[in-house]
Amino acid sequence: MSRPTRPGSTRTGVGLTLVAVYAVFALSATARSAVQLATKADEAPVAYALSAVAALVYVAATLGLAEVGPAPRRLAWAAVLFELVGVLVVGTVSVVAPGVLADQTVWSSYGAGYGWLPLVLPFAGIAWLAHTRR
């Protein structure tokens, strides 16, 4: 078993696992928000718009960490920081004023509905980006 072979790469070693987890979230959040927006967009527009934003953030984080695109590290940083702010703000709003959102989002209750992973992931992403910084 070897350590990451290319220093500075975000997609070797533990980074591969992280990319896989982000990919699962990107896929499921995108599918879920597509279904919500297609079938009942007017029921909880704020929640479903937020779900779509979260889906985009997970896609961006996946691509950034997988080193796709011209500036993947910048993309990954932007995505995980946005994700951290998003899960904290949306999580707080969903707890303090649940009526605002009208329905569940990935980030409601700090991601409790997804095993708290939405809360853990941005910290893992930030730690990994900092760890692999050249």
Add this chain to the structure above:
Amino acid sequence: MTGPLPLIAIVASLALTVVVLAYVVLGRVPDWGLLALAGAAEAAALVVTVVACVQLARGGHGLDGAQGATLVGYLLTGLLLLPIGFAWSLAERSRGATAVLAVASLTLAFMVLRATQIWAAG
């Protein structure tokens, strides 16, 4: 989508997850034994998917079109996870790469669970 079949599929993929995590802890890379176990979990999920499609086609289940499509979507996506996860876990000889298969198998268990929940709601 009731009875022991979905439960067997869920237990099989959870068992695979545990074994993969043991591989990660021991520093072992995926081998033929793990491939066989993944094949068994995949086969169980495939049986559940076929049974679900047959039962949906027969009717009398109380699910509307969107629910049926979502249920089949979960199961078909779930079937892709282990092949992709296994191939991905061979990308490099590292614990992180092996752990990708654990992510895939845990997600498969969750997908089958969601499918049974949708079925129960119908």
